[in-house]
Amino acid sequence: MKLELSPGGGEWLPVCDPEVLTPGRGMAALLPDGRQAALFRDRSGRLYAIDNRDPFTGAQVLARGLIGTAAGRTFVASPLLKQRFDLETGRCLDDDEVAVDVYPVRTA
Amino acid sequence: MPHTPGAANTPTIVLVGHGMVGQRFLEALAERGMTARARVVVLCEEPRPAYDRVHLTSYFSGTTPDELSMVPEGFMAEHGIELHTGDPAVAVDREARTVTARSGAVFPYDTLVLATGSYPFVPPVPGRDATGCFVYRTIEDLLAIEEYAKGAATGAVVGGGLLGLEAAGALKGLGLRTHVVEFAPRLMPVQVDEGGGAALLRTIEGMGLSVHTGVGTQEVIAAEDGTVTGMKLSDGSELATDLVVFSAGVRPRDQLGRDCGLEVGERGGIVVDERCRTSDPAVFAIGECALAADGRVYGLVAPGYEMALAAADTIVEREASFTGADTSTKLKLLGVDVASFGDAHGTTEGCLDVVYSDSRSGIYKKLVVAADGTLLGGVLVGDAEQYGMLRPLTGTVPPVSAEQLVLPAGAGAPVALGPEALPDDAVICSCHNVTKGAICEHTTLPEVKKCTKAGTGCGSCVKVIEKLLPKSGDGGLCTCFARTRQELYEIVQVLRITSYAELLDRYGREEARGGEGCEVCKPTVASILASLSNGYILDGEQAALQDTNDHFLANIQKNGSYSIVPRIPGGEITPEKLIVLGEVAKDHGLYMKITGAQRIDMFGARVEQLPGIWARLVDAGFESGHAYGKALRTVKSCVGQTWCRYGVQDSVRMAIDLELRYRGLRAPHKLKSGVSGCQRECAEAQSKDFGIIATANGWNLYVGGNGGANPRHADLLAKDLSDAELVRLIDRFLMYYVRTAERLERTAPWIERIGFDHVRQVVVEDSLGIGEELDELMARHVANFRDEWAETLNDPERLRRFVSFVNAPETPDPTVQFVPERDQMKPNLTILTLEGVSAR
Ligand code: SRM
Ligand SMILES: Cc1cc2nc3c(=O)[nH]c(=O)nc-3n(C[C@H](O)[C@H](O)[C@H](O)COP(=O)(O)OP(=O)(O)OC[C@H]3O[C@@H](n4cnc5c(N)ncnc54)[C@H](O)[C@@H]3O)c2cc1C
Ligand code: SF4
Ligand code: FES
Numbered sequence: 028m029k030l031e032l033s034p035g036g037g038e039w040l041p042v043c044d045p046e047v048l049t050p051g052r053g054m055a056a057l058l059p060d061g062r063q064a065a066l067f068r069d070r071s072g073r074l075y076a077i078d079n080r081d082p083f084t085g086a087q088v089l090a091r092g093l094i095g096t097a098a099g100r101t102f103v104a105s106p107l108l109k110q111r112f113d114l115e116t117g118r119c120l121d122d123d124e125v126a127v128d129v130y131p132v133r134t135a
Numbered sequence: 136m137p138h139t140p141g142a143a144n145t146p147t148i149v150l151v152g153h154g155m156v157g158q159r160f161l162e163a164l165a166e167r168g169m170t171a172r173a174r175v176v177v178l179c180e181e182p183r184p185a186y187d188r189v190h191l192t193s194y195f196s197g198t199t200p201d202e203l204s205m206v207p208e209g210f211m212a213e214h215g216i217e218l219h220t221g222d223p224a225v226a227v228d229r230e231a232r233t234v235t236a237r238s239g240a241v242f243p244y245d246t247l248v249l250a251t252g253s254y255p256f257v258p259p260v261p262g263r264d265a266t267g268c269f270v271y272r273t274i275e276d277l278l279a280i281e282e283y284a285k286g287a288a289t290g291a292v293v294g295g296g297l298l299g300l301e302a303a304g305a306l307k308g309l310g311l312r313t314h315v316v317e318f319a320p321r322l323m324p325v326q327v328d329e330g331g332g333a334a335l336l337r338t339i340e341g342m343g344l345s346v347h348t349g350v351g352t353q354e355v356i357a358a359e360d361g362t363v364t365g366m367k368l369s370d371g372s373e374l375a376t377d378l379v380v381f382s383a384g385v386r387p388r389d390q391l392g393r394d395c396g397l398e399v400g401e402r403g404g405i406v407v408d409e410r411c412r413t414s415d416p417a418v419f420a421i422g423e424c425a426l427a428a429d430g431r432v433y434g435l436v437a438p439g440y441e442m443a444l445a446a447a448d449t450i451v452e453r454e455a456s457f458t459g460a461d462t463s464t465k466l467k468l469l470g471v472d473v474a475s476f477g478d479a480h481g482t483t484e485g486c487l488d489v490v491y492s493d494s495r496s497g498i499y500k501k502l503v504v505a506a507d508g509t510l511l512g513g514v515l516v517g518d519a520e521q522y523g524m525l526r527p528l529t530g531t532v533p534p535v536s537a538e539q540l541v542l543p544a545g546a547g548a549p550v551a552l553g554p555e556a557l558p559d560d561a562v563i564c565s566c567h568n569v570t571k572g573a574i575c576e577h578t579t580l581p582e583v584k585k586c587t588k589a590g591t592g593c594g595s596c597v598k599v600i601e602k603l604l605p606k607s608g609d610g611g612l613c614t615c616f617a618r619t620r621q622e623l624y625e626i627v628q629v630l631r632i633t634s635y636a637e638l639l640d641r642y643g644r645e646e647a648r649g650g651e652g653c654e655v656c657k658p659t660v661a662s663i664l665a666s667l668s669n670g671y672i673l674d675g676e677q678a679a680l681q682d683t684n685d686h687f688l689a690n691i692q693k694n695g696s697y698s699i700v701p702r703i704p705g706g707e708i709t710p711e712k713l714i715v716l717g718e719v720a721k722d723h724g725l726y727m728k729i730t731g732a733q734r735i736d737m738f739g740a741r742v743e744q745l746p747g748i749w750a751r752l753v754d755a756g757f758e759s760g761h762a763y764g765k766a767l768r769t770v771k772s773c774v775g776q777t778w779c780r781y782g783v784q785d786s787v788r789m790a791i792d793l794e795l796r797y798r799g800l801r802a803p804h805k806l807k808s809g810v811s812g813c814q815r816e817c818a819e820a821q822s823k824d825f826g827i828i829a830t831a832n833g834w835n836l837y838v839g840g841n842g843g844a845n846p847r848h849a850d851l852l853a854k855d856l857s858d859a860e861l862v863r864l865i866d867r868f869l870m871y872y873v874r875t876a877e878r879l880e881r882t883a884p885w886i887e888r889i890g891f892d893h894v895r896q897v898v899v900e901d902s903l904g905i906g907e908e909l910d911e912l913m914a915r916h917v918a919n920f921r922d923e924w925a926e927t928l929n930d931p932e933r934l935r936r937f938v939s940f941v942n943a944p945e946t947p948d949p950t951v952q953f954v955p956e957r958d959q960m961k962p963n964l965t966i967l968t969l970e971g972v973s974a975r
Contacts, residue, residue: 043941051651051679052686054941061949066941069651070636085967086695087950091683095653097614104654106683106691110584111654121585 030066032076033131034058042066045074045134053090053103055079064130065090067114069101075114076130081105082119089127146173148450149234149244151224151391153179155188156422156439157250158205161216163447170214176242177216178234180223181273184211189436191277195305200274227395229415246417246450249392249405250443253385253423253434258293262355267363268379271302280380284309287377291315291366293352294382295322302380303344313344314374316366318351326475327499330490331514334499335473338517341497347374355379387424387432400426409456411446419446428458477512477529478503486511491541493517500541508532531558563603564589564596574603596844612878613655615639615647620803620878624663628874633668635660635680658682659878662765665801666873667912678936684763687937688923689745694962696951697745698738699725700762701752702798705772705790705810706733715755723748726959732769732807734760739960741951743944746937749924758922761799765879767806770794771819775812775829782812784829789858790818793827796862797869799920803876803885806869807842821849824872824882825865830854834861838868839891841883850891853899863910867898870909 029041030048042056048068056064056076063079067090079087084107092103094114102111102120111120112127119125148164150157161177164170179185186203194203211218219236226235227247234242255270257263267287269280284290290306292299295317306313315322321332322339336346351369358364365375392405398414399405404426411419422439426432433439441457448455481488481503491500498517504510509532533540557563559572569589577583583600584590590597611617616639618626623638632638638660640648652660661680684690689697701716716735720727723744725737740748761767770793773779775786790810797806809818810827820826826837832855840849853864871894876885886894896902927933939948950967953960 047935047941049679049936051657051676054936055939055948056942057940057946063940063948063950070649084693085964086693087948088683088691088695091686091691091695093654093657093680093682094651095615095657096647096650097653101651107693109654111581121581123585 028134030074031133031135032056032058032064032066034060034062034064039133039135041135045072048074051094053092053094055087055090063087063090065092065103066132067094067103069094073101074132074134075101076132077103077112077114077117078128078130080127081107081110082125082127083108083110146245147243148173148175148246148248149242150175150177150248150250151234152250152252152388152422152424153177153181153185153218153220154250154252154422155185155205155436156252156443157248158185159440160248160250160421160443160447161210161214163444164450165210165214167447167451167453169447169451170216173245175214175216176244177218178222178224178236178242179218179220181275182221183274184218184220186274188272191271191274192301192305194274194277195281195308203274224391227391227418229395229397229418232417244417246419248446249413249418249420249424250422251388251391251424254388255381256384256386257381258352258383260352260354262357262363263381265355265357265363265379266361267357267377268355268381271298271305271380271382272385277305280305280378281309283378284311287311289314289376290378290380291374291376292380292382293366294384295319295346295348296325296382296384297323299380299382300339302382303339306378306380307342307344311378314376315339315344315346316350316352316368316374317346317348320349322346322348323473326473326479327514327516328480328501330492330501331473331475331499331516334492334497334516338497385423385434387426389424392418392420392424400430400432402432404432407442409445409458410449411442411457412449419449421446428456472515472518474515475513477510479512479514481511483511489537489541502537502541504537508537510537531560563599571603574600578605580604599844611644612659613653615643615650615652615656617644618642620659620663621875623660624667624874627660627663628667633664634676635664636676654682655878658685658765659803661685662801662803666916682763687742687745688749688759688763688927689740690763692738692962694951694964694967695948696738696962697740697742698736698762699740699745699748699752700730700734700736700760701757702760702794703734703769704794704798705770705787707772707787707791712755712757715751715757719748719751724953724960726953726961733771734769736762739953739962741939741947743938743947746928746934750928753922753925753928758798759924761923765802765804767794767797767800767802767808769807770797771807771809771823773811773817775810779812781815782829783831784812784834786810786812786818786827786829789827789829789834789861793862793865796917797865799923800869800873800916802869802873804879804881806882822846823849825849825868827861833857836861836864838894839882839886841881843881845883847883847887850886852895864898866913867901867906867909868894870912871897871905874909 030043030045031039031041033039048054048066050068050070053065053067056066058064064076065079067075079089081088086107088106089103091106094103101114103114104111113120117127117129185205187205222236222238224234225237232244234244255272267283270276290311291314292303293316295315299315303313303315321329322335340346352366353369354367355363356365356367363377363379365373367373387404389399389403389405393399397405405413405420405424407413407420407425409428411421413420421442423434445455445457485506486503489502489504500515502510502513510529512529557571561571563569563571563574569587573587574583574589577586580601590600612620626642639652657680661677687697689699692698720737726739728736730736770790772787772790776782776784793808806824808825809820809823811818811820812829816828820828821837822840822842826840826849828835834856835854836852836856837849838852841847872882872885938944940946952963952966954963
């Protein structure tokens with residue numbers, strides 16, 4: 028079974044074995060057009076993918092943040108300046124005006 | 136002998152007056168590289184180069200004229216400055232742009248700077264020129280007074296201001312019976328009010344000086360040979376005295392400027408604009424001879440220094456301005472503390488005074504407050520401790536009553552000086568210029584960050600912000616746990632819990648159970664688990680709890696690269712190891728810097744480079760420096776007894792022993808230490824979480840020191856300890872801290888919170904009876920220590936995480952790039968501003 032991600036246009040890109048993701052942590056994946064995705068697996072095994080670029084610093088680091096739950100939403104906190112991003116919507120929980128892209132994921 | 140400038144395009148700057156401000160100006164020119172580009176000529180009236188006039192009086196307590204000098208040795212030669220001592224300027228020709236000196240030498244200038252200071256004002260009384268009359272401004276004045284005093288028994292000072300009292304103290308020190316004659320009804324009329332003057336009077340009379348206030352000097356009486364014998368005062372009385380010192384104020388020395396037609400103020404002073412330019416743009420005036428843009432002549436040195444910088448900046452064509460300075464003053468004269476600030480005399484309409492006065496100890500404090508409680512100013516005599524805090528509060532309504540502010544320490548409730556005491560417009564976050572008022576409109580940290588951006592820059596203000604916010608309802612650690620770190624520590628220890636999930640699901644808040652936790656409690660619990668189990672910190676579930684720094688055993692940098700800090704115990708390093716560091720950095724293209732804590736940092740490694748770099752370091756005998764962890768950082772050392780002529784113990788050995796003993800210990804926050812070989816304290820041990828200073832009999836142990844944003848001096852925990860006693864106390868101290876401190880609470884705030892006496896009782900006297908348990912915990916830590924990097928390198932499973940991309944393990948992150956700077960490299964930040972690497 029592979030974790031697959033859709034970079035857009037209805038395509039699905041096989042990325043890795045979901046088991047290589049440590050629950051609660053992320054890893055980055057390189058997309059064919061040079062973008063980067065941050066993949067996460069939570070305690071219950073659910074998978075998420077958002078853009079890896081931290082919009083506050085420009086660094087490609089979100090995959091290296093810690094994930095958590097706040098008011099029922101699963102988020103990742105940037106490892107640089109700790110802003111939190113909702114893993115399902117990409118919205119920044121600490122700044123309404125900021126969001127990152129979300130990539131659909133599935134296992135196949 | 137006229138001078139022709141050597142190279143036609145080298146400008147010449149001529150400075151007239153080499154006093155305190157003149158010297159500061161020369162330094163400012165040198166700092167700006169201007170001395171290399173211009174010819175600089177200094178005309179100095181006095182026979183010696185600039186000296187510290189402010190501390191002139193210390194000459195009488197043994198400071199030599201050489202020690203008062205303000206010119207660093209070799210300064211003039213190094214910067215090619217031509218200094219002409221004992222040769223004052225006598226004329227300026229602005230048309231021809233030349234200055235003529237008394238010796239006849241003529242100096243052409245492109246820029247002329249006047250820094251001629253002030254002269255003492257001598258009231259026009261008959262007899263003022265009699266032998267035995269002096270002023271008090273230069274070293275030469277003091278030498279003359281000293282000489283004359285040898286044949287005198289009594290001295291009188293005309294003027295009871297700041298300088299007058301200083302001169303009176305000096306006369307007294309020379310063994311004269313001393314009188315002070317002040318025209319105003321009280322001493323120091325400019326600085327203090329009536330009450331303050333009364334307190335001063337008592338103190339000064341208590342020192343054996345005779346004070347005559349409210350009387351003027353009418354005449355100096357001289358004998359036939361022209362020497363002083365006494366003074367006639369305005370109340371008709373006569374005062375017998377052998378020597379008179381006039382200290383009745385100063386006047387700007389603006390004659391040179393007047394003579395060459397520069398604009399001068401009605402009451403003196405060469406008129407300058409905010410860049411210290413006179414009415415002739417080629418001529419500047421700075422210091423006490425200038426009438427500043429705000430219409431004042433400043434008689435203090437700090438405003439003069441600012442003017443020196445403004446002029447230097449303007450000359451090198453930088454933006455600069457001097458529009459006025461704070462004239463609050465704090466002085467120490469004759470051993471009496473005196474301070475005044477703001478509207479010290481209560482001239483604001485409708486204002487009220489709050490006064491505390493204790494005539495026995497000569498303490499007088501007055502605060503001037505407006506009807507609405509706004510602090511307007513004040514006067515402190517005898518105890519000026521609070522000056523530093525009161526001055527910034529001026530213009531605000533202080534958080535505690537004015538009465539409480541003037542009460543001496545120990546009387547009534549202590550006055551809290553935390554961030555609560557700051558005014559609303561005090562800037563808390565300097566990165567984003569956010570005031571206390573703006574922060575206090577919010578109730579939670581995330582909200583503050585979101586709405587004001589405070590705390591999102593360097594983050595150094597977050598602790599203060601947290602203190603300003605209302606305490607979160609139950610004092611719990613975070614939104615996941617209603618318990619404090621200490622409670623969680625106890626739970627983990629007593630119930631032998633080994634997993635974060637278990638702790639969250641059993642002891643977390645109802646709504647958080649079964650969830651993911653959060654970025655606050657995960658690393659906190661990871662640290663507790665690590666402190667108590669001493670295992671490898673990256674195994675199993677713990678791997679998911681650590682902050683990115685602990686996860687990659689390195690410190691993340693702004694572009695997503697990492698830095699590497701190997702342990703260098705005690706700061707001691709062999710040439711061989713240094714060479715390895717250099718080679719590794721060179722081979723991997725890393726930026727190198729000596730850190731502020733006696734070790735070496737290498738920056739700019741990508742995730743996938745870390746194992747390769749560390750393999751070489753471990754091979755050469757290095758291990759992790761835990762720069763990334765909430766753990767022991769360094770034990771700084773001074774060179775100590777082995778080399779230093781003052782050292783009384785082997786501080787380097789002790790520092791290395793301690794660093795190796797406590798390395799890897801996980802704690803609520805980082806831990807730092809230092810060991811100094813003697814009281815000179817070159818290792819700065821008293822600013823460390825635990826610091827050690829050698830004594831002839833052993834070691835003194837200090838705890839709770841801190842540098843950083845809120846520095847704290849460490850407290851002495853125990854004295855003259857043997858090696859074994861020292862180690863045991865540190866063991867207990869650290870383990871008690873690990874057990875009871877809150878998340879991210881350094882030892883300094885922890886001690887402040889639970890009390891130093893309590894810590895001393897627990898650690899030194901074992902008042903809780905837990906000493907042995909703490910010993911045991913530390914013994915376990917020491918026995919189980921293994922280097923994290925060596926362990927990581929030995930395990931392919933653990934190494935798997937060190938890739939930039941899970942689907943392309945060999946590919947480096949293309950956005951981590953560098954550009955050259957000063958022979959090394961720095962992050963290329965431009966690339967990070969692009970929305971992705973290829974166009975979308
Ligand atoms: C590298 C270094 C600066 C340098 O180039 O010299 C440094 C760099 C950082 N310091 Fe520091 N500090 C460094 C010496 C210091 C010192 C001086 C010392 O240790 O003698 C201090 C003041 C002493 C003290 O801690 O009491 C210091 C006080 C801080 C503070 C404020 C701590 C406080 O209690 O207020 C922080 C913020 C924090 O920890 O919350 C901090 C945080 C940081 C962080 C970790 C900020 C961050 O999260 O990125 C920096 C990252 C280090 C890295 O990437 O490697 N750094 N920092 C120094 C590393 C020393 C070492 O060899 O380990
Ligand atoms: C005893 C004493 C205590 C003081 N205590 C304090 C204090 O506690 N705090 C404080 O802020 N200030 C204090 N001051 C004031 C402080 O010393 C002055 O503000 C400061 O020295 C001003 O610096 P300046 O360079 O403008 O003038 P000065 O230091 O007076 O230097 C001017 C120099 O120019 C020379 N000069 C004048 N005319 C010519 C000419 N035509 N050609 C060549 N050279 C010339 C003078 O001889 C003098 O050396 C004190 C002063 C004294 C005397
Ligand atoms: S602290 Fe004392 S022993 Fe150590 S280097 Fe300084 S002077 Fe020498
Ligand atoms: S001072 Fe607030 S973030 Fe730097």
